[in-house]
Amino acid sequence: MLQRFFIFCSGADTDILNDCSAGENTKYAGVGATVFFTAVMAAIAGSYALFTVFDNIFTAVFFGLIWGLLIFNLDRFIVSTLKKRDNFFDELIQASPRILLAVIIAVVISKPLELKIFEKEINQVLLEQKNDLTLENKDQLALQYTPAVEGLNAEIETLKNEITTKEAEVNALYDVYISEAEGTAGTEKLGKGPVYKEKREKHDAELAALNELKTSNNAKIAFIETQIATLGTEYQDKIAETQPIIDGFDGLMARVNALGELPWLPSFFIFLLFLAIETSPIFAKLISPKGAYDLKLAEQEGALSSWVTQQKSQREILVTTDRDVNNRVYADIAEEQELYDYKRKIARELMQDQANAFYKKQKGVL
Structure with a gap:
């Protein structure tokens, strides 16, 4: 049950993982656990940061949970959209925006926790x-x-x-x-x-x-x-x-500035810790070889892409064929004398009706 929850957190396709080995399930459960606990730390950090702003524990916890869910969704999206490719550098280029986003998230998460860890020193500076x-x-x-x-x-x-x-x-x-x-x-x-x-x-x-x-x-x-x-x-x-x-x-900005007055090395190592936690799922997928899950996922996506291409080609052929048939049908009809006489009769009656209507209107004006 817990493993299934962590697999959900990793954003992996459970239908594909059901057909894979236990090792693949364990790997993606570990990735999901990292995503989950990062979100938990984000919720704690966000709650503390917001408590320094609102001075109300219920408001801080409420918005802290929302912040944790937001980080969870972002991390899950980052991990789930990172696909294995045949070239490592292509994978690295694909992952570079996600790594940058992970760095930003690590900064946002680590800073409030640094404020709490060094609270006594910050109070002295304040x-x-x-x-x-x-x-x-x-x-x-x-x-x-x-x-x-x-x-x-x-x-x-x-x-x-x-x-x-x-x-x-x-x-x-x-x-x-x-x-x-x-x-x-x-x-x-x-x-x-x-x-x-x-x-x-x-x-x-x-x-x-x-x-x-x-x-x-x-x-x-x-x-x-x-x-x-x-x-x-x-x-x-x-x-x-x-x-x-x-x-x-002693608000949030004042505490951040006071933290800047303290030695930078401890804060830097805390940031590196959260950076490692935040980027570990991404680098784990980058350095790990292609597994059964990656191969089956690539096969499924390739099959779907081929089917879509085939359907598109068939629709184009159908449209072209239908247009040619319609052109031939209307060309044959255009040469029939019966159709010509019928349309001539209708046109004559329409012109007579228009002339009568115009006559009645002019007579009414006079």
Whole structure:
């Protein structure tokens, strides 16, 4: 039962194999087993690859099975259409497109399995890439907010410098009127005279202006600091908004690129393994000598080709003969007087009917 299933997988003609030896049946059962297990590996590889895309096991398994059936059909078609010929190079030329297709299939099958085999190493590469992307993302977002924040900080510094400058002026006026009161500067008269009073009033006016300036500038500084805090919040929100995109940077293409960052030799040997599995049925048929199955299949196809050629030739002869007979029959009839008189009578009646119809139509118009 299992052997019959594998023979079906090989695409061989079971009617012909029934008349062949057990060795021929075993050979084609082995070819079919290779085709079947290649399709199984393709289904597993496809399911894993699609799972990295859809993140849903049922969807991945469903489409993975479809992919496996597609590969099974292609492999079965490749093996079943490869016929043995008398010249090895003719067989190789015949098999070259199928070998190229087998190489493509081997690449498609092996790559998802490589992703699974080297999953831990790929995750490490992806983690490093995600960290780099996170830092780059923060730097790029900072470029949007840093100029505004620096401008606001410069405004705060300017407002603080205004207060500092005004404080220095008020302190200088304080020293002036104190020195006037002590008699160490100005009029150098001890006591609080008119000059002292004038300088004290000037100091008090500037002090009031300083307090007003402090109140105004501190309010402006507080407002600017609120703007800076708002920009900082927006910056953090942007980081939180874009971070999930970076965290989700582990799709199929990202993993394939990460696999390319790893040493190539292990992946290459895995590819060679699947290439050998995929092309083994083809090369097995190429290097194997003609067996009973190949001879009987060639005989059957030759007999069918001869029958078709014979039928085509007979139809051509039949058409030619029928055409010659018809030509002779119509030539004999054309010389009969009775047929001529009959057709002349019919033509006369037809022309009379046409003349009558035309007369009636013209009379109706008038």
